[in-house]
Amino acid sequence: MDNPTVNNLAITAVVLIWLLSRQLTERPLREKSPVGLVLVIIGAVETGIYVASHPLSWRDGALVVASLVVGVLLAAVRAFTVRLSVRGGRVVRQGTVLTAALWVLGLGQHFLIDTAVAAELGAVTVLFYFGVVLLAQQLVLVRRAAAVEPSGR
Template sequence: MDNASLANLAVSAVVLVWLLVRQLTERPLKEKSRIGLILVVVGAVETLSYLRHHPLSGHDAAMLLVSLLIGVGLAAVRAFTVRLSGRGGQVMRQGTWLTGLLWIVSIGQHFLIDATVSAGLGSVSVLLYFGVVLLAQQQVLTARTRGGVLAH
């Protein structure tokens, strides 16, 4: 494994731990996720930079898309494991142990694509993956609050 791959894995681990802590800590639910957008932009830049030097085959593109689609599906499921409650006119959110487990499963399935695609594509695209699935989870959580689903 080269230094760039190790650096990507280290950054991915830090982001995953940070996301898990934020997911499992009670905090206000916001309609929009700036961090999700930031991760998508940074991840897209990293992925495109990688693709300038490593041509993307049809198989690689398909597997990356499959991983993103599975990730979005898991994000939708994960959003239903998050407890929502009202406090002082504000919607609060807090993930459960199942939320954390689904995050780990989600990132694990994304890294499995490395076994079937150009070396390094999974680790290079992980920030893009985090951003996409975080935004998908946020959309489902926001939809749940509009549907009036709050714990009492």
């Protein structure tokens, strides 16, 4: 039996594990990363398909937007838990345990909307959520890196 909620939760778990592994591994900070944008596009398409067959109330839409706003704020805070340093003339980044905890907290608050809105909305919008907050975190990291990097950007 094909259960969309179970499928979305499985995809969410895979994406979260992949994101956390990348966040906690030291690697060069790239000014532009396509991952966030790809997740936003896939998530927007998925959300659009869902909304086309399950119209949302104003309240549902407002709660999803509120979750995104909280997620972006947590992403900005999370960006300051990432260590930046210069190695071989490049800025490298590595998340901390607090970085991982803030990812889980952010995802948890996003799934709380499922308790107050149309069924499955949190699961359906999760890839869009991941993309938006990843782009927000990246923006803050790049701005922080400009102060760390000896030559500036």
